[in-house]
Amino acid sequence: MKILFIAPYVPSRIRVRPFQIIKELAKSHEIHIVALDESDGTSTIGIEEIRDVAASVDIIPHSKPKGLLQALLSVPLPLPMSAAYCWSQQMQRTIARVTSERSFDIVHVEHLRAAHFAPFGIGVPVIFDAVDCLTSLFRQMARSKRNLLARSILALEAAKLAYYEPRVLQCFDWVVATSDSEQAALLSLKPGIHVTTVPNGVDTAYFAPMGTTKTPRRIIFTGKMSYQPNAQAALWFAQNVFPRVRARWQDAEFVIAGSNPPDSIKALAGIPGITVTGYVEDLRPQLDMAAVAVTPMQTAVGIQNKVLEAMAMALPVVASSLATRAIGHGAPGIIEANTPDEVATAIDQLFANPQRSIELGKQGREFVERQFSWNAAVERLEAIYNELLAKKH
Template identity: 35%
Template sequence: MGDILFLAHRIPYPPDRGDKIRGFHLLRHLSARARVHLLAFADVEGDLAHDEALSHHSASRTVLWRSGTQARAAARALLTRRPVSLAAFDDRRMRDAVSAALSRNPIDTIYVFSSQMAQYLPADIRAKLVMDFVDMDSAKFAAYADAARGPMRWMLRREARLLQRFEGAVARRADASLFVSRDEAALFRARTGADRVCVIENGIDTDHYDPAARFAPVDRDGPLIVFTGQMDYRPNAEGVAWFAEAILPRIRHAHPGARFAIVGRNPGDAVRALAKRPGVLVTGEVPDVRGWLAAASVVVAPLRLARGIQNKVLEGMAMARPVVASVAAAQGIDHGGTIAVGESEAALAEAAASLLADPARAAELGAAARRQVQARYAWPARLADLDAILGIAPNAPRAAA
């Protein structure tokens, strides 16, 4: 097998948020089978300093700093009649880097991680093209539009329409289009008519997310309900606001000492303001979420809008904690009944309150959840089908550098 060119919208290291976790495990899997050339963007300054760590998983690396505001990207998108998602990642330096990588290396497979990076594909692709959409982003913007009003609704509908057109065009060029769940794959087929659509689910490192592993503990003073996630991501921010404002008061009516910890980097003003509410704690970024998960009486995932498989749910399960999730957050996860799922505010509050009232049942549910994750979501098993898609033998040795 020849070399692989791996294009990523965000540097896949460190694996500390959803897209970077999937990206890192994909990169590690591919680099064990072929020489991989990584081209990626960074939007956190510290992520420009991971060349040594990435050298173990790539033959060459180019990481470009991406800056610019969403407003500027929106203006460019309107002028060029493109989706904002593409305008935000349009960079001449990346085009030059892709061209150089293709000319210098025997690339026979291009792996594109996220639709934003597909704009860098050359017109005359001679290599095999694997397009990892992960989720159907255009469907996410369509859902945003349904809840918006005025000019923002128009803008979001425009984004959904143009992005879906682009996604369909890319899928027609791809040898395989990958999605993180069967539901996302089925939705994409239905809306675009695409074929050659495959499912490569997310996994989890159950050795790292293990209640018996070594990590700094977090003191728990009374019942603790924990949410973890990237807090500048709109569905997360909206989900914790919904929980803090509409669900937590119901739980505290039965358990007055219950606290809700919102754990994750980059909380905006609206999320930080939730800390003014009784029983709400906003931590911001923490060195290791495992301590908070281990301390949780209940882990919650109250997302109203969610696509694909939620890592936050898998992490709570792997840490043997009882998980309460919305229908949207649980969708796509083969949890085997080991998590509590609810649709309404009342149902989610009742599920969490009942687990707080019965620690033995909560522990039993958490232990069953960990067993389910170990059996179903180990990364090697989740990525096994990728070898057949790429046309390489499982566990094939990597070519010499």
């Protein structure tokens, strides 16, 4: 079938969900992509892999200053700032041109920020990959902020999303989410809509142990650091847990690997034992050198790709219950810990028993190989496409 894939960011190894979904779909279908790009070029890593498999790719440049101005102007309006940020007339014109030049069987729209680009009037089923429930995410973020201004801005955005998100959901023929908890959250906003869980997977051929010599007491946290929940988690660990670990293990290291770290994260590099890498083109060597991965999320929705990737690299993972909720509590290879004492104790036990670390890492990799393949995820998506097409005919 011919599929038009619309996204508010470039599908790449940074934006792994659309990247992997497109790669899998392209094995059997003709994929045409229209996506915004407001990055400095770092978000396009792997885009050539997408160009190689897609029938056409239109990347629309979108400047950050323009996006921020649009978000600011939307403050008194019902439109969420995150959606206003991504508005682009050029994107809209490109979608109009593409849909006038070609006929499609399915339109697939990724994320709430691209929902306003959906071409509903062309007589084709339109599916919406919500990914996560943004109303739920922003409510969590607002509650977690101590700064009054930041909390007020996030609470305002949460209120806007609570109005906007259910109205978006009802427009689409089908909605997809990354986990059962996100499915439930979306249904609570708009009961009666069709919502199906299509979980994230992990590319276990790409993310696999590389045989790098381990740094025995290196702890790693990975993620796009401009994403506030990631920065919050890294800061929480550095301030509340790492000093306890360092007091017991003086050679302990904490590596924060991810693009666009804010100043609060960059400042951590001044603390002995902490390294802030910034953008890393290939995370695998960083993961392969580490002894343990941590994911102490204080705010989280959906599946944490960073957990799946660390498990695929055969790393033991110490994660908060929020980070493991969508993967499954008690999953092999993960130690669930929430308080600073619990996290520090879990790491201490792994450092003291390297053989247990190896065994947990092996169990985690075997688990994701069985349970989190992208092929299985895309088969669920294809079943939705086929059901929508059957209804149409």
